[in-house]
Amino acid sequence: MLVVAALGGNALLKRGEPLTAAAQRGNVNVAVRALADIVRAGHQLVITHGNGPQVGLLALQGAAYHPDETFPLDVLGAETEGMIGYMIEQELENALDHDRPVATLLTQVVVDPRDPAFDHPTKFVGPIYERDEAERRASAAGWSIARDGDRWRRVVASPRPLEIPDLRVLQLMIAQDVVVVCTGGGGIPVMRRDDGSMIGVEAVIDKDAASALLARQLGADALLLLTDVEGVYRDYGTDSAALIHSLTIDQAAEMDMPAGSMGPKLAAASDFAQTGGISGIGRLIDAIDILEGTAGTRVSADA
Numbered sequence: 001m002l003v004v005a006a007l008g009g010n011a012l013l014k015r016g017e018p019l020t021a022a023a024q025r026g027n028v029n030v031a032v033r034a035l036a037d038i039v040r041a042g043h044q045l046v047i048t049h050g051n052g053p054q055v056g057l058l059a060l061q062g063a064a065y066h067p068d069e070t071f072p073l074d075v076l077g078a079e080t081e082g083m084i085g086y087m088i089e090q091e092l093e094n095a096l097d098h099d100r101p102v103a104t105l106l107t108q109v110v111v112d113p114r115d116p117a118f119d120h121p122t123k124f125v126g127p128i129y130e131r132d133e134a135e136r137r138a139s140a141a142g143w144s145i146a147r148d149g150d151r152w153r154r155v156v157a158s159p160r161p162l163e164i165p166d167l168r169v170l171q172l173m174i175a176q177d178v179v180v181v182c183t184g185g186g187g188i189p190v191m192r193r194d195d196g197s198m199i200g201v202e203a204v205i206d207k208d209a210a211s212a213l214l215a216r217q218l219g220a221d222a223l224l225l226l227t228d229v230e231g232v233y234r235d236y237g238t239d240s241a242a243l244i245h246s247l248t249i250d251q252a253a254e255m256d257m258p259a260g261s262m263g264p265k266l267a268a269a270s271d272f273a274q275t276g277g278i279s280g281i282g283r284l285i286d287a288i289d290i291l292e293g294t295a296g297t298r299v300s301a302d303a
Helices: 021-040 052-065 073-095 131-141 167-175 207-218 249-254 262-273 284-292
Strands: 002-007 044-049 102-105 108-110 123-129 144-148 151-156 179-182 188-192 198-200 222-227 232-234 242-244 246-248 278-283 297-300
Touching: 002 021, 002 207, 002 284, 021 044, 021 073, 021 284, 044 073, 044 167, 044 207, 052 073, 052 123, 073 102, 073 179, 073 188, 102 167, 123 131, 123 144, 131 144, 131 151, 167 179, 167 207, 207 222, 207 262, 222 262, 222 284, 232 262, 246 249, 249 262, 249 297, 262 278, 262 297, 278 284
Parallel strands: 002 044, 002 222, 044 179, 102 179, 108 188, 222 278, 246 297
Antiparallel strands: 123 151, 144 151, 188 198, 232 242, 278 297
């Protein structure tokens, strides 16, 4: 099977950990063991990943150096794709004893500049703050901020992904049995000009939505949305919480899930499930079990 595995931010950085290269590499080293199991089971693998903490940190570093010369989010997205892709690529090659080629592709993703998301930023980026500090930073830098759990973070526009213009390159690599790391952080957000040329836009695309689009356009057999919880829970965070093992698309649509966490994963799983492929949500360490239907939450077109 051709499997698209989307790594949540926990694969690279756990909440409260320092944004250091050593911390991220340590987490990636754990993540690739689960990914290597998918490859060893005989499947082709395409890996995507988040970049929220990393792109936010780069923005802060740029502002601290020269506030009037900060790089736009599309450029920062490209930088994080390269950085994170490098770590995943190297650690996965090591985990597979260099038996399979692994390559990272900087991936552009087309969005609509008229998308209403540009007027309503929702995508968390950067570190977490206490409310007072978040408000001070927002006032100084012109940020939008929102609550993330019991803290506050910067939020930016997250338009819907429409097209992956680098798809032909991806298909060539997959045809040569390359494990590809791509569409990192939702891909590099770009728009098409009237003459057909492309240019970057100030946004961060949701990784799960972009991964679902990628899986559809590649004709993948499975989409795994891997995070740090066992799957989708009914009454999550309460004494009556219960893991849901399977959902139809209609049932998933009826669930009220947070926009900053499980909501996008359910939407992406439902989107891909419409193709008839396997959509699974669950823990990274259970990746192969989710694929085989013995762990996580499966979302399907019908019962």
